[in-house]
Amino acid sequence: MELRLESRTVDGWTVLAVAGEVDVYTAPKLRERLVELISSGSHRLVVDLEGVDFLDSTGLGSLVAGLKRVKEQNGVMALAGARDPVRKVLSITGLDKVFPLHDSVEGATKAP
Amino acid sequence: MTGRGNGACSLEIPAEAAYVATARLFTGAVARSFGVAEERIDDLKLAVSEACTVVMRGGAGSLLVRAQPRDQALGFEVLGIGAALAGLAEEEGTPQNFSRGMAAEMIRALFEDAAIEDSDRGMQVAFSLSAGA
Numbered sequence: 001m002e003l004r005l006e007s008r009t010v011d012g013w014t015v016l017a018v019a020g021e022v023d024v025y026t027a028p029k030l031r032e033r034l035v036e037l038i039s040s041g042s043h044r045l046v047v048d049l050e051g052v053d054f055l056d057s058t059g060l061g062s063l064v065a066g067l068k069r070v071k072e073q074n075g076v077m078a079l080a081g082a083r084d085p086v087r088k089v090l091s092i093t094g095l096d097k098v099f100p101l102h103d104s105v106e107g108a109t110k111a112p
Numbered sequence: 113m114t115g116r117g118n119g120a121c122s123l124e125i126p127a128e129a130a131y132v133a134t135a136r137l138f139t140g141a142v143a144r145s146f147g148v149a150e151e152r153i154d155d156l157k158l159a160v161s162e163a164c165t166v167v168m169r170g171g172a173g174s175l176l177v178r179a180q181p182r183d184q185a186l187g188f189e190v191l192g193i194g195a196a197l198a199g200l201a202e203e204e205g206t207p208q209n210f211s212r213g214m215a216a217e218m219i220r221a222l223f224e225d226a227a228i229e230d231s232d233r234g235m236q237v238a239f240s241l242s243a244g245a
Contacts, residue, residue, distance in 0.1 A: 021133060021136075023129075023132050023133065023136075023161055023165075024129040024132055024161075024164070024165045024168070025129035025130050025132060025133065054136070054157070054158075054161070056158055056161045056162055056165070056215070056218070057162055057165070057214040057215045057218050058165060058215075060214065061214070085154045085158075088154075089158065089218070092218060092221045092222070093214060093217070093218070
């Protein structure tokens, strides 16, 4: 199972587009990329989840690890484009109140 | 994968992260064959995925995913079989036991009757979907 990760810059934000399934096998790859981006100075991050078909608690763990690191740098990390199954997971765990959530990358990068 | 005359199906996979996606595919296929609604299939796949993670962290060598129709319900179990040569390590940088605890809570949030047991025989996770749910 493949997890695709692509990063780009939009209006001073680093957007990490994630596509595929995020589970115990692929979550470490996501976490590694988030750590790499944050370590290299990307402290305004949007994780685009529109392409994510599945995300479980190990995926959440990777997102939380990224959030923790970016906050240590006084940065911000938002989630965008999460589809209903992913939103449900965020809601069950209460993490929908921890991460800024946006319907789109544009909404995230233009948020006040 | 094996099937039985009583409608039960089971899948045995190595207790390795790469195979958890196979368990989800099996779950989806079985659930569809029983006419489960698509939204609930997503819940079943999530619960089985979480259960596999929980059982793997208990040190199993392989996982048995079992689906069993019962009176007015479809039951799922994930059992650990044998012993792993090496445990599945917690991810660096996340709070201790974060993922394991969250996986268990996720299963319980999705299925009220979820039971997670750790015994001498290994870890076992069981839950069921009521007919019409």
